Amino acid sequence: MIEVKEVYPLVEKIPGYLSPSTFNWVAACPLRGLYANNDNSAYLAGLFPAARLGILVHKVYEDFSDKLINNEEEFLTRWAFHASNGDQFLKYDVDNYGVFLSNTWQNLQRSIQRRSVPGRVTGQSFKVLTEETLTSGCGRIIGKPDLLILKNEKPVEIRDYKTGGIFDAEANAELDNGSDNVIKKAYQQQMHLYAWLANSIYGNYPGKLTLISFDGVPVFVPFTEIDLAVVNQKIDHVFGAFNQPPSTLANPSVENCRFCNYRAGCPFKDVSSPATVKDLGGIVKDVRKYPSGNIALTLENSDRLLIDRPTTPIDDLGNLVGKLIYVTFARLFYQDPTKIPVGLTNFYVVTKSSFILIKNDN
Numbered sequence: 001m002i003e004v005k006e007v008y009p010l011v012e013k014i015p016g017y018l019s020p021s022t023f024n025w026v027a028a029c030p031l032r033g034l035y036a037n038n039d040n041s042a043y044l045a046g047l048f049p050a051a052r053l054g055i056l057v058h059k060v061y062e063d064f065s066d067k068l069i070n071n072e073e074e075f076l077t078r079w080a081f082h083a084s085n086g087d088q089f090l091k092y093d094v095d096n097y098g099v100f101l102s103n104t105w106q107n108l109q110r111s112i113q114r115r116s117v118p119g120r121v122t123g124q125s126f127k128v129l130t131e132e133t134l135t136s137g138c139g140r141i142i143g144k145p146d147l148l149i150l151k152n153e154k155p156v157e158i159r160d161y162k163t164g165g166i167f168d169a170e171a172n173a174e175l176d177n178g179s180d181n182v183i184k185k186a187y188q189q190q191m192h193l194y195a196w197l198a199n200s201i202y203g204n205y206p207g208k209l210t211l212i213s214f215d216g217v218p219v220f221v222p223f224t225e226i227d228l229a230v231v232n233q234k235i236d237h238v239f240g241a242f243n244q245p246p247s248t249l250a251n252p253s254v255e256n257c258r259f260c261n262y263r264a265g266c267p268f269k270d271v272s273s274p275a276t277v278k279d280l281g282g283i284v285k286d287v288r289k290y291p292s293g294n295i296a297l298t299l300e301n302s303d304r305l306l307i308d309r310p311t312t313p314i315d316d317l318g319n320l321v322g323k324l325i326y327v328t329f330a331r332l333f334y335q336d337p338t339k340i341p342v343g344l345t346n347f348y349v350v351t352k353s354s355f356i357l358i359k360n361d362n
Helices: 020-028 031-035 038-046 049-065 072-086 097-113 169-175 185-202 225-229 231-241 314-318
Strands: 003-007 116-118 125-130 147-151 154-161 208-212 218-220 277-289 295-299 304-307 324-332 347-349 355-359
Touching: 003 038, 020 031, 020 185, 020 231, 049 072, 049 097, 049 125, 072 097, 154 185, 185 208, 185 225, 185 231, 225 231
Parallel strands: 003 355, 154 208, 304 347
Antiparallel strands: 116 125, 125 147, 147 154, 208 218, 277 295, 277 324, 295 304, 324 347, 324 355
8 A cells, every 4th residue: 555645835833732742752853843733734644554553542542531432342343433434554554453452442441440430448539531631721731641540539640552662772772781661752751741731730740650552561651740840941942942943943863854744845854864765755757567566656866666566546656757756765675785686776665654745836
């Protein structure tokens, strides 16, 4: 499956608010905050399978919050509904898709049982709120933690479920002590913002911040009240930057740009990448279909792209001739440099994460 979308020049708008899940992403490059608006939604095509799975899971959690899911049959119905309407090819792109589906139901099943559970101590009660909207007093941070547990109307725990890896592999490798307990900075910041939101609404911080891995294993996020006390400063810093020129806001680097949804249209991007995987861009010179059903695109800069038996109609791909395109995450067809045939040094193949964006400058 290869998706083809038409995109236009990026529109810049100062956001009214940020969510805890995107705050660290925007803080790393504030220009993203200006790009993250509905006018640029076509650029979101290039999401990784793990991110697309996360969107599906959160839609299901929102249904649970709206009381649309009360048993396994309703869960499977809502899961199938969102999968068929939003991303019917996801099950082919995600490894262990069935495991994610099963674990999501198990987590929801426990939440159903604990929707409102009387406490063991007389006069105490617990509530489990799913996808509850939390809005800061200033209105600049709005978030929906997957699970907020209240005891006597006070937060005791916030949980968030992750479909991807929780730990920072590079940071753990640098420690070189055999441990793997350094949690990704973005996830730590996200949970700290949820705790800050809970305190601003309920008057105290939760006792625990917990990330739940795809297989149901809890990972506790460390924090102190000092960590949470500086959140206001971070928010002021990020929102204060939005009035600066785009060239000042941009923070291009391989780390920031390689997985940024807006890199195809960003004039400041840095997409230096490993030799075997890269983004391609250029005007399509030729589209050729092979007897096997595969299709090859040739760009005017001599890059060639093989599309393995696409579901996109050949007529649609044929219409790409003469158009400026941007292809995400193309992989060298011949990864061993000693085995590359003459004339095929720039021969690439699409991957599960590849999208073709038609760039329209009008």
